[in-house]
Amino acid sequence: MTPIDINADLGEGSGNDAQIMPLISSCNIACGGHYGDETSMRTAIRLAKKHGVKIGAHPAFPDKDNFGRKVLTLTKSELTETIFNQLLSFYAVSEIEEAQIHHIKLHGALYNYAAKDAATADAVVEAIVATKIRPNLYVPAHSILARKAQNIVPLIFEAFIDRRYNDDLSLVSRDQEGAIIHAAEDAWLQLHKMATQKEVVSIAGNNTEIVASTYCIHGDHPNSVDILKYIHKQLRDHSMSLS
DSSP states (O other): OEEEEEEEEESSSOSOHHHHGGGOSEEEEEOSSSSOOHHHHHHHHHHHHHTTOEEEEEOOOSOTTTTTOSOOOOOHHHHHHHHHHHHHHHHHHHHHTTOOEEEEEOOHHHHHHHTTOHHHHHHHHHHHHHTTOOOEEEEOTTOHHHHHHTTTSOEEEEEESSBOBOTTSOBOOTTSTTOBOOOHHHHHHHHHHHHHHSEEEOTTSOEEEOOOSEEEEETTOTTHHHHHHHHHHHHHHTTEEEO
16 A cells, blocks of 8 residues: 555634544644634644644744735744744643644745745744754745755655646635635545656646645635545555555
């Protein structure tokens, strides 16, 4: 069986966490930027431990009104401080729950902006280093954040199951038609092609090389549970399994 890691963004109030957690192998838990507080973090961490799912922090721009999906204008020091504080909050709850921190993954606009903006990437790396804890960092391959974090924190390259890509491997904007994959069959086809052929079909219809070893589905996707159940059946049929 070929192992594959599927991660999901959880602890975000979607109401699907209990259904999603048994169907994934790693999770990214909101830690107060776009969503979350001590109670929601503790609940998600306990659920992850129950199902043997690897646990990660999911910091974001401090913007609950827009669910972290809007780029905020912050100074570099302000951004470093808010990421640092989010991580510390998550680490504190994890310590109380005796949970091992496996990774960090940025959320939403912060994820996308740090992938292409050097100052934002620097702020992220400085915040992580300041915590004195250096878990894996989930990043897009060939991104500026990957380059800035290389040799400082261990990197795991990530791709998305439920989002369409542009030819340059940036994610298609959510306000563009076709940006989100809704059908379970289409999500599986994208995942299988990325995992086995290291390619993704862009929204323009072109085959583009992509490098990843963990694959994300958004916990707030309305079809996330159905997609994951379908993927599980396909994994078994294709001699693949969750790692």
